[in-house]
Amino acid sequence: MIQEFKSKGKKYLIGLVWLFLLLWPLLGINADGTLTFVKAFSVWLYIVCASMIVVTIYIIHKKGLTLKLTKPLSSARNKIYAYTASMPKPLLFSIIGIIAFLFPFFTERYAQDVAINVLIYICLGLGLNIVVGMAGLLDLGYIAFYGVGAYTYALLNTFYGISFWLSLPIAAGFSGIAGCIVGYPTLRMRGDYLAIVTLGFGEIIRIVFNNWMQLTNGPNGILGIKPPSVIIPNFTNGFSLEYLYLKKLHYLYYVALILAIFTIIVVARLSASRIGRAWEAIREDETAAEMMGVNTFSLKLLAYAAGAVLGGIAGSFFAARMRFVSPESFTFIESAMVLSMVVLGGMGSIPGIILGVIALIALPEVFREFELYRMLAFGASMTLMMLFRPKGIIPSKRMGVRSEEKEE
Amino acid sequence: MKKPILELKNVTSGYNEIQVLKNISIKAFEGEIVAVIGGNGAGKTTMLMTISNIVPVTSGEILYYGEPIHKKPADVLPGIGLCQAPEGRRIFPRLSVEDNLEMGAFLRRDNKKISEDIEYIYQLFPILKDRKKQHGGSLSGGEQQMLAIGRAMMSRPKLLLLDEPSLGLAPLIVLKIFEIIKEINKKGTTVLLVEQNANLSLKIAQRGYVMETGKIIAQDDANALLNNEEIKKAYLGVSD
Numbered sequence: 001m002i003q004e005f006k007s008k009g010k011k012y013l014i015g016l017v018w019l020f021l022l023l024w025p026l027l028g029i030n031a032d033g034t035l036t037f038v039k040a041f042s043v044w045l046y047i048v049c050a051s052m053i054v055v056t057i058y059i060i061h062k063k064g065l066t067l068k069l070t071k072p073l074s075s076a077r078n079k080i081y082a083y084t085a086s087m088p089k090p091l092l093f094s095i096i097g098i099i100a101f102l103f104p105f106f107t108e109r110y111a112q113d114v115a116i117n118v119l120i121y122i123c124l125g126l127g128l129n130i131v132v133g134m135a136g137l138l139d140l141g142y143i144a145f146y147g148v149g150a151y152t153y154a155l156l157n158t159f160y161g162i163s164f165w166l167s168l169p170i171a172a173g174f175s176g177i178a179g180c181i182v183g184y185p186t187l188r189m190r191g192d193y194l195a196i197v198t199l200g201f202g203e204i205i206r207i208v209f210n211n212w213m214q215l216t217n218g219p220n221g222i223l224g225i226k227p228p229s230v231i232i233p234n235f236t237n238g239f240s241l242e243y244l245y246l247k248k249l250h251y252l253y254y255v256a257l258i259l260a261i262f263t264i265i266v267v268a269r270l271s272a273s274r275i276g277r278a279w280e281a282i283r284e285d286e287t288a289a290e291m292m293g294v295n296t297f298s299l300k301l302l303a304y305a306a307g308a309v310l311g312g313i314a315g316s317f318f319a320a321r322m323r324f325v326s327p328e329s330f331t332f333i334e335s336a337m338v339l340s341m342v343v344l345g346g347m348g349s350i351p352g353i354i355l356g357v358i359a360l361i362a363l364p365e366v367f368r369e370f371e372l373y374r375m376l377a378f379g380a381s382m383t384l385m386m387l388f389r390p391k392g393i394i395p396s397k398r399m400g401v402r403s404e405e406k407e408e
Numbered sequence: 409m410k411k412p413i414l415e416l417k418n419v420t421s422g423y424n425e426i427q428v429l430k431n432i433s434i435k436a437f438e439g440e441i442v443a444v445i446g447g448n449g450a451g452k453t454t455m456l457m458t459i460s461n462i463v464p465v466t467s468g469e470i471l472y473y474g475e476p477i478h479k480k481p482a483d484v485l486p487g488i489g490l491c492q493a494p495e496g497r498r499i500f501p502r503l504s505v506e507d508n509l510e511m512g513a514f515l516r517r518d519n520k521k522i523s524e525d526i527e528y529i530y531q532l533f534p535i536l537k538d539r540k541k542q543h544g545g546s547l548s549g550g551e552q553q554m555l556a557i558g559r560a561m562m563s564r565p566k567l568l569l570l571d572e573p574s575l576g577l578a579p580l581i582v583l584k585i586f587e588i589i590k591e592i593n594k595k596g597t598t599v600l601l602v603e604q605n606a607n608l609s610l611k612i613a614q615r616g617y618v619m620e621t622g623k624i625i626a627q628d629d630a631n632a633l634l635n636n637e638e639i640k641k642a643y644l645g646v647s648d
Contacts, residue, residue: 274514277503281511284500291460291494293486293515293563 012055020044026376043373100257104250112249114365116321119256120314121357123263125341126350127310130267132339133347133396134276135303136283137187138195140335141202144182145175145308147209147330149315154222154325155215164228164320168313175312176305178205183304187297190286202335209327221326228255228320252321259317263310268350270306279303280348344385346392355393359385410437411474413567413598414459414490419468419478421458428454430622431468436567441589441599443609443630445643446619452602453495455619456571459600460485460492472567487515489566493556496575501545505536508544508555512562522562529558532588550581557588567598574605586612606643610634618643 020040028040061070084092104112124146131139152171156162162170182201189197209216216222227245234242246252270276278299281289290296319325337360345356363381367374385393412435422428428451436442446452457463459470461482470478472490485491491512500508509529513522530537533554539547544555553573560568570589574582582605590612593599603609610616610630618626618639626639633639 277507277511278514280503280507281500281514284502285498287462288494288498288500289511290462290482291486291492292511292559293483294511295481295483 008055008059012051016044016048016051019047023047097261104253109249112253114361116249116253116256118357118361119253119260120318120321121338121341121361122260122354123314123317124311124338125345125353125357126263126267127307127314128338129307129342129348129350129353130270130279130303130310131307132342133349133353134271134283135279135300137300137303138191138198139304139307140195140199140332140339141182141205142198142307142311142338143330143332143335144202144205145179145311146315146318146334147205147325147327148175148178148308149312150319150325150329151209151216151222151315152312153316153319154225157225157319158222161226164226164316168316171316172309172312175315176309178312179305179308180301183301187300187304199332199335202332206327206330209330216327219327221324221328223324225319225323225325227252227323228317256317256321259313263313264350264354266310271348271350275299275302340382344382344392346389346395348396349392349394352392352394352396359393410439412436412471413438413473414600415471416455416459417469417471419455419458419470420466421454421463422466423454423463427466428622429458432619432622432624433468434617434624434627436598436600438566438598439593439596440614441593441601441612443606443613443616444600444602444619445604445606445609445616447604447643449621450619451622452619453571454622456492456494456569456600456602459490459569486512486563486565489564490569491560491563491565491567492569493553493560493571493573495571497549497552497556499544499547499552499555499559502543504541504543505547505555506540508559509536509562512559515563525562525564529561532561532591533558550577550585553577553581553585554588557585557592561592561597565597567600568592570599570601572603573601574603574608582608606639607634607645 023044024037024040025035026040027043028036030036103115107115124142127145128139128142131137131142149171152174153164153167156167156170157164182198182205186194186197186201210219212218227247229243229245231241232244234240246255278289278294281292281294282296282299286296318329322329341356341360342353343356344359345354346352360382364374364378367377370377389395414434414436416432416434419432420427420429432451432455434442434444444452444455454463458465458478461478461480465478469476472488477485477488477490500511503511506526509526510522513525516522530540533551535551536554536558539551544552547555553575557568557570557573560570573585573589577585586608589599589601593612601609601613610633613630616628616630616633617624618633626633626636628636634644
């Protein structure tokens with residue numbers, strides 16, 4: 001055991017020194033600009049203790065001393081895996097659906113609020129998955145289409161009083177058109193260049209929202225957007241139809257759930273289709289795909305537009321739920337968040353992305369107790385996830401090992 | 409006299425200012441194997457890429473069944489029976505073998521015949537059947553080459569363009585692949601084979617062209633080229 005410590009010890013010490021150098025400027029700078037030592041050091045000591053324990057457990061585990069403990073655990077896990085795999089898919093889906101349906105009955109406002117966020121980001125993540133995961137086009141300005149959807153509903157509703165359900169397809173259409181307009185010039189580029197250009201176009205759309213005072217009310221945003229409504233029959237005075245605005249949070253939860261399920265079905269159908277396979281071929285080798293008869297440009301544009309449409313749907317729900325939109329909601333950091341959800345969850349895999357979204361929305365909530373260090377803990381957990389599951393939480397089945405990765 | 413299925417008339421092409429092909433004229437007749445041999449940088453791959461219109465033609469014309477095709481976009485060519493297995497395989501590494509083959513039939517809508525054709529490819533290359541659920545990238549080099557040929561065959565080409573199928577493969581596997589090229593040809597597919605391995609490709613071909621620095625420097629029956637002293641010295645590694 002001592003030998004094990006010795007062989008790993010040097011790397012471990014270097015790691016600890018590096019961590020301190022990283023933490024010092026992160027935690028040591030005071031509000032008045034002075035650099036202190038104590039704060040960073042105390043946090044560092046906690047981490048040192050924690051990592052010591054982890055390393056000791058790891059070494060004991062390597063020696064096989066914990067086998068008695070872990071064996072029943074891992075066999076239980078395998079049994080659960082095998083059981084869920086053998087379960088017929090409709091049953092699995094309906095169990096998940098029932099849990100999702102009953103969720104508001106057992107939870108508080110706070111949990112429902114987080115759940116609605118999760119559902120919105122599932123729509124966004126799956127939409128971006130079409131562009132990034134399936135067609136392999138790195139899009140850093142995706143959130144702009146979310147913004148287009150949100151503003152379309154906000155403007156249609158405040159100016160013309162058009163209801164949520166009617167403006168949903170209009171918003172989706174507008175986002176799709178915006179996707180085509182942005183995609184048309186940018187999709188001639190590949191790889192890194194495409195990423196930079198989409199980043200630029202994303203910012204352009206946000207800046208337009210920010211500066212077109214007459215239309216969008218600029219940075220002040222648009223107030224007074226109506227929530228989604230449903231028509232219900234009213235029997236009190238004979239028979240009449242009445243609008244019911246879904247202001248309550250659990251009603252909104254169901255609207256979000258419907259949209260998320262719609263998105264999941266659309267993306268699942270697309271990925272199983274001919275178009276989905278062509279997108280994957282483009283991701284793998286664009287020239288070879290072209291030689292096989294894939295019209296790469298129009299299919300790339302289609303991927304871009306399809307992603308934008310799903311983003312636009314999520315956006316108009318966002319506007320209806322917040323009843324307020326402003327350009328601040330559509331900054332680059334949002335694009336980066338959605339992208340990390342997709343990458344973290346596993347590009348191309350629907351359950352993976354759903355888990356990725358839950359992880360990235362729920363983790364910051366869990367870390368609220370760490371207060372100041374919340375983001376630090378969040379970053380650390382993201383790093384760890386990528387270290388241990390580089391292909392995502394649930395890697396896509398279609399995406400296996402690339403030939404060049406295998407050789408390592 | 410048979411009519412040519414493919415004819416390049418004084419084709420010039422290249423990348424930006426760099427001219428690679430200089431007045432290339434070749435013909436391929438229906439049902440034959442035509443070999444184009446030449447060393448590194450002779451312009452063989454550029455020629456195939458020009459035929460597939462990945463690299464645009466600067467002057468001259470390419471006729472397919474007498475129709476000019478050099479203005480047609482690359483992605484319609486498999487639909488009219490012209491398909492390429494490109495250099496370095498370029499299979500889709502993270503799609504399964506089966507999906508790779510189905511991608512080859514992307515422009516076809518006759519699902520029933522597609523599955524028949526997949527079975528035919530599996531007959532030609534039984535190893536692919538064993539690996540059909542595996543990812544393309546996890547195959548060995550030879551298997552990937554088989555997959556690339558199979559994928560191109562899935563579009564039911566009348567003219568199959570093969571770019572260096574022997575690249576980086578063990579000699580035994582190369583022999584096997586050339587056997588299969590012969591078999592494909594016997595079933596009625598015309599093959600335009602571009603190769604550095606002059607000896608083997610001239611042995612299975614009916615006619616051959618020799619390419620050097622973007623020009624055709626010799627053309628003849630394959631047997632005559634095999635016995636030509638100069639070609640022997642330059643490309644067949646025979647010296648006396």
